[in-house]
Amino acid sequence: MFELLGVPPQALFGQVLLGLINGSFYAILSLGLAVIFGLLNIINFTHGAQYMMGAFVAWMALNYLGLNYWAALIVAPIVVGAVGIAIERLLLRRIAHLDHLYGLLLTFGLALIIQGLFRNQYGSSGLPYAIPPQLSGGQNLGFMFLPNYRAWVIVASLVVCLGTWFLIEKTKLGSYLRAATENPTLTQAFGINVPLLVTLTYGFGVALAAFAGVLAAPIYSVNPNMGGDLIIVVFAVVVIGGMGSIMGAIVTGFALGLVEGLTKVFYPEGAATVIFVIMVLVLLVKPAGLFGRQA
Amino acid sequence: MKLKTLLATGLLAAVMASPAVAQQIxxxxxxxxxxxxxxxxxxxxxxxxxxxxxxxxxxxxxxxxxxxxxxxxxxxxxxxxxxxxxxxxxxxxxxxxxxxxxxxxxxxxxxxxxxxxxxxxxxxxxxxxxxxxxxxxxxxxxxxDTYALAQGTGGAMVKAGGDTWFFMTADYAFGQALERDATAVITKAGGKVVGSVKTPFPGTDFSSFLLQAQASKAKVIGLANAGGDTVNSIKQAGEFGITQGGQKLAGLLTFISDVHALGLQAAQGLVLTEAFYWDxxxxxxxxxxxxxxxxxxxxxxxxxxxxxxxxxxxxxxxxxxxxxxxxxxxxxxxxxxxxxxxxxxxxxxxxxxxxxxMYLYEVKKPSESKGPWDYYKLVSTIPGKDAFQPVAESGCNLPK
The missing domain is CATH 3.40.50.2300 (Response regulator)
Known part of the structure; x- marks a missing residue:
């Protein structure tokens, strides 16, 4: 049989698809980071913890309130987004005029505190969360068995990513946002409430992370470290795509998921490092990232 | 003065002689x-x-x-x-x-x-x-240790007909030792290892590796990993229909905390080796x-x-x-x-x-469990001398 680099093509299709599915998580998470960085100029290290909180809120909603997965998909982003808004109002706002580094340190510290609190309460080995019955099972595509849930993940994330892109790049609200990013003082002079815009944007970015967390709950272990493990990779994705670029974050997210997936086939030992190798190469050649604007 | 010294010396001697102080470690x-x-x-x-x-x-x-x-x-x-x-x-x-x-x-x-x-x-x-x-x-x-785990779970799976294996191995000292020890047990019992993949440690998504394991057509997929890696592997194996396809999972090191994290629905039927079970x-x-x-x-x-x-x-x-x-x-x-x-x-x-x-346990079905932490039923007891490696074969050169 015809083989490509020692792997039958059917197997390769399966791996490509899996790579794209993992890429959807990178895409939603890096999108949230890019949106926040674009407007607030804050490198939101709490993002991983907020993703984890999304998964935990889904679990709590199910076990304490009896709300199913579909309700959690809406409730969790709202709850975690509200927590994000509180963080922005109470903490981030106070250091907005300081250097980037302060925001980074504050959000990193917050992430450690949040993870620690959840670890104290729920332990580190995780909580069970089942796939919703409507999406259990899967389709035999000939070259692979595709679980329905994974197909849903890829569709949901594409819709959310493109919706966000449309909102920011093509709507009036988006134009305010972009204007406030460019020149907040001037935008405020035109009668637009920039502080409110900033707060809502942060809340929205955080809600995106929580949404990804709910999507992840049925397939990954729901544990307090789930975000910490992922966030470093997502930062690499954002750096490769270019800080603050919306489309860059989406495209790079999916593309790097793909690259990582293929590495798992050809050189599994390197799968955890390949993204960082690419990051180094991109930084050497295009320091602003693949889609970034040169500062 | 003399009396005082005498008294003090006597007191000191009394303190020294009292057993509690003399043996204090x-x-x-x-x-x-x-x-x-x-x-x-x-x-x-x-x-x-x-x-x-x-x-x-x-x-x-x-x-x-x-x-x-x-x-x-x-x-x-x-x-x-x-x-x-x-x-x-x-x-x-x-x-x-x-x-x-x-x-x-x-x-x-x-x-x-x-x-x-x-x-x-x-x-x-x-x-x-x-x-x-x-x-x-x-x-x-x-x-x-990895030898005992391999003897327990590995030996039992081969005996039950699982004679071809594919390993998903956590890429560090423990995973490698476990794969090595399990391979020895499987080959000795007449089985065969058809492939293995080294997974970065710790990992989140194992679907790609599971697909490779599925394609290998091995009867048993050996999970030479632990903790969160095992939980994620088993969860995702269920999702990809690995066990429905007839392949068996061998969680070579599965702790009761992992079973608790997975829930019985996902973990039922797993065969595992433990040195201790609370019940x-x-x-x-x-x-x-x-x-x-x-x-x-x-x-x-x-x-x-x-x-x-x-x-x-x-x-x-x-x-x-x-x-x-x-x-x-x-x-x-x-x-x-x-x-x-x-x-x-x-x-x-x-x-x-x-x-x-050591003990070989099987994880209960949800219907068999009476409540939280009631997870295992005993399959067999492995006497210590069979479970662990004899000193002579261990490669350790310490004098007796």
Missing amino acids: SIKAGVLNDRSGLYADLSGEGSVIAARMAVEDFKAADKGIKVEIVSADHQNKPDVGSTIARQWYDQDGVDLILDVPTSSVALAVSQITKEKNKILINSGAGSSDLTGKACTPNTIHWTY KDDQTRAWSQRFAKANGGKMPTMVQAGVYAGMLHYLKAVEAAKTKDTAAVVAKMKATPTDDALFGKGSIEANGRTIHD
């Missing part, structure tokens, strides 16, 4: 494990609680032995673990280190312990190299209930039970040797048969390997 024990990462639930604070229970149960204070317990987080990183071990031994006066899960860290701490001539009673780590080619006169390996008999139940009360309702893992038993045996040896001198205590520990409520009767071999029975 102070011990500082360090519990070094993962307190924040993927192994924190199976070792972590629970192991500290277990060590403290051993000191209480031994009534150390009444026997003139003063024990202080300290603990630290090695974050599963050999460099962090080594730094803490050195500081404990050099500056903080720690006499022995307990637990140390994560084989790469354990191997490093074992060498430092030898260099400083202290004692390591390992419970959490798996690599059989600790009492094999990397053995030292200062390391006791209590609870389990085994009256003694283990009584101890475990006490433990759970101190540990937020969570039942002990075999690692935590091993810390208790190891600490208890150490204290017995100190009492018998009437000193905490390393060589004397280790010699006593090896010469005295082990006997405690959790692991029963056993012994410690010349290479530091503790020999006790």
Whole structure:
């Protein structure tokens, strides 16, 4: 049989698809980071913890309130987004005029505190969360068995990513946002409430992370470290795509998921490092990232 | 003046002669494990609680032995673990280190312990190299090792007809040792290993590796990983219909905390090897209930039970040797048969390997379980001498 680099093509299709599915998580998470960085100029290290909180809120909603997965998909982003808004109002706002580094340190510290609190309460080995019955099972595509849930993940994330892109790049609200990013003082002079815009944007970015967390709950272990493990990779994705670029974050997210997936086939030992190798190469050649604007 | 001196001397002599003071031995024990990462639930604070229970149960204070317990987080990183071990031994006066899960860290701490001539009673780590080619006169390996896991789960699966295997191996010392030991058992029993993949540690998404395992058509997919990696692998194997396709999963190292995290729905039917199960008999139940009360309702893992038993045996040896001198205590520990409520009767071999029975359990169906933590049914008991590697074959060159 015809083989490509020692792997039958059917197997390769399966791996490509899996790579794209993992890429959807990178895409939603890096999108949230890019949106926040674009407007607030804050490198939101709490993002991983907020993703984890999304998964935990889904679990709590199910076990304490009896709300199913579909309700959690809406409730969790709202709850975690509200927590994000509180963080922005109470903490981030106070250091907005300081250097980037302060925001980074504050959000990193917050992430450690949040993870620690959840670890104290729920332990580190995780909580069970089942796939919703409507999406259990899967389709035999000939070259692979595709679980329905994974197909849903890829569709949901594409819709959310493109919706966000449309909102920011093509709507009036988006134009305010972009204007406030460019020149907040001037935008405020035109009668637009920039502080409110900033707060809502942060809340929205955080809600995106929580949404990804709910999507992840049925397939990954729901544990307090789930975000910490992922966030470093997502930062690499954002750096490769270019800080603050919306489309860059989406495209790079999916593309790097793909690259990582293929590495798992050809050189599994390197799968955890390949993204960082690419990051180094991109930084050497295009320091602003693949889609970034040169500062 | 003379009278005063006389009185003082007499008083001093009286104090010196009183037995409590004459035998006073102070011990500082360090519990070094993962307190924040993927192994924190199976070792972590629970192991500290277990060590403290051993000191209480031994009534150390009444026997003139003063024990202080300290603990630290090695974050599963050999460099962090080594730094803490050195500081404990050099500056903080720690006499022995307990637990140390994560084989790469354990191997490093074992060498430092030898260099400083202290004692390591390992419970959490798996690599059989600790009492094999990397053995030292200062390391006791209590609870389990990769050889015993391979004998238990590996042997049972081959016997049940699973004679072709594909390994998903966590890419570090423990995973590699487990794959090596399991391969030996499988080949010896007439089975064959058709492939393996090394997965980055720790990992989140195992679907790509599961697909490779599926394509290999092996009857058994051996999970040579632990903790969160095992939980994610099993969860995702269910999602991709691996078990419905007729392939079996062998979780070579699955702790009760992993089963708890997976839920019985996802974990049912798994065959696993354990050195200890809380619901085994009256003694283990009584101890475990006490433990759970101190540990937020969570039942002990075999690692935590091993810390208790190891600490208890150490204290017995100190009492018998009437000193905490390393060589004397280790010699006593090896010469005295082990006997405690959790692991029963056993012994410690010349290479530091503790020999006790191991158990093959199957995870219950949700309908069979009476409540939280009622997870296992016994398949068979593996006598200690069959479960663990004979000293002669271990590759350890310590004199008897």
